[in-house]
Amino acid sequence: MAFKSRLHCIYLIVSAYLTITCSSLSIPAPDLPSTYESVSQLRRDAIVTGGEELRILPLGDSITRGEGSSDGNGYRLALYDWLQLENDLDYIGRLTTGTMVDNHHEGYGGFPIDAIEALVTSKYPEQPNLVLLMAGTNDVIQKHNLSTSSAALDKLVNKVVNAYPDAVVLVAEIPPLLNPKREARRLEYNSAIPGVIKKYVDDGRHIAVVDMGRVKPEYINATDGIHPIDEGYRLIADAWYGAILAARYKGWLGELTFATHNTLGGWISDSTWTLEIVTYGVMSLVVLFAVRKLVNKAIRKYGTRLSL
Numbered sequence: 001m002a003f004k005s006r007l008h009c010i011y012l013i014v015s016a017y018l019t020i021t022c023s024s025l026s027i028p029a030p031d032l033p034s035t036y037e038s039v040s041q042l043r044r045d046a047i048v049t050g051g052e053e054l055r056i057l058p059l060g061d062s063i064t065r066g067e068g069s070s071d072g073n074g075y076r077l078a079l080y081d082w083l084q085l086e087n088d089l090d091y092i093g094r095l096t097t098g099t100m101v102d103n104h105h106e107g108y109g110g111f112p113i114d115a116i117e118a119l120v121t122s123k124y125p126e127q128p129n130l131v132l133l134m135a136g137t138n139d140v141i142q143k144h145n146l147s148t149s150s151a152a153l154d155k156l157v158n159k160v161v162n163a164y165p166d167a168v169v170l171v172a173e174i175p176p177l178l179n180p181k182r183e184a185r186r187l188e189y190n191s192a193i194p195g196v197i198k199k200y201v202d203d204g205r206h207i208a209v210v211d212m213g214r215v216k217p218e219y220i221n222a223t224d225g226i227h228p229i230d231e232g233y234r235l236i237a238d239a240w241y242g243a244i245l246a247a248r249y250k251g252w253l254g255e256l257t258f259a260t261h262n263t264l265g266g267w268i269s270d271s272t273w274t275l276e277i278v279t280y281g282v283m284s285l286v287v288l289f290a291v292r293k294l295v296n297k298a299i300r301k302y303g304t305r306l307s308l
């Protein structure tokens with residue numbers, strides 16, 4: 001009968017659909033973010049689940065504090081907003097600045113690295129599991145001997161790593177300085193960071209340098225030539241976020257699963273969607289069978305007078 005073959009046709013379409021969706025269940029994890037574009041892409045496409053609570057210590061100088069940002073939060077609010085979609089999180093530190101609710105940090109304005117090092121303690125009650133360290137700008141500006149500053153950075157990292165051996169420690173490059181002489185010294189300082197952390201990396205510590213290359217000079221306040229403007233702070237948050245994703249991808253901060261949302265396969269591999277599609281699939285099969293039963297019954301009753 002004509003409608004019967006139509007039903008067969010629907011069965012074929014439904015089973016083909018289920019076959020296609022099931023065969024696209026496994027998708028490769030996205031590449032680790034290295035550029036601004038790929039981080040934005042990743043944020044758009046990825047669902048990150050399964051991470052543990054992040055207890056974040058923002059550590060450094062006035063840039064960590066958020067000097068010059070219009071709300072006084074610096075990078076901390078944007079980063080908080082992004083991370084809280086995926087994780088419970090808590091900012092740690094004895095200082096509080098900015099309009100955001102959880103506005104804790106350890107960003108000491110005007111302090112070079114040795115002074116920051118002297119203040120860091122092993123007694124933060126919340127026990128950070130993620131340290132965002134950005135320091136060195138004042139060493140550059142205040143004309144410290146940069147070899148000494150690198151040694152101070154080593155001492156600071158050492159102190160943090162010893163106090164919180166399980167914490168992920170992300171060490172940022174410092175952002176551009178608009179005065180050319182300072183800028184030259186900044187590049188010199190930044191280029192020494194990988195050498196400072198190498199021994200910790202070799203030791204298997206969960207530590208990495210964070211590339212701040214996306215914070216271009218146009219994102220620095222032209223008046224003071226030092227502090228980022230709002231867009232610059234957002235880009236710093238972006239860089240931290242990418243590095244945190246990468247750290248979690250490495251398994252440094254609990255279990256992590258990626259699911260991209262930009263493909264059919266990606267949608268399916270997200271467990272919620274898989275569940276829904278399986279449910280809807282089963283439901284539509286049940287409905288199809290019920291309809292077929294009704295139609296058959298009607299045909300038996302009305303015979304050829306029925307036209308669908």
Ligand SMILES: *[C@@H]1O[C@H](CO)[C@@H](O)[C@H](O)[C@H]1NC(C)=O
Pocket residue numbers: 145146147148
């Ligand atoms: C900086 O310190 C290093 C090591 O202490 C020393 O060898 C160097 O001469 C110093 N540089 C300057 C410009 O003082």
Ligand SMILES: *[C@@H]1O[C@H](CO)[C@@H](O)[C@H](O)[C@H]1NC(C)=O
Pocket residue numbers: 068221222223224229230
């Ligand atoms: C740059 O800094 C000055 C003084 O610190 C401030 O008045 C101004 O609003 C800042 N500009 C921008 C774009 O943030």
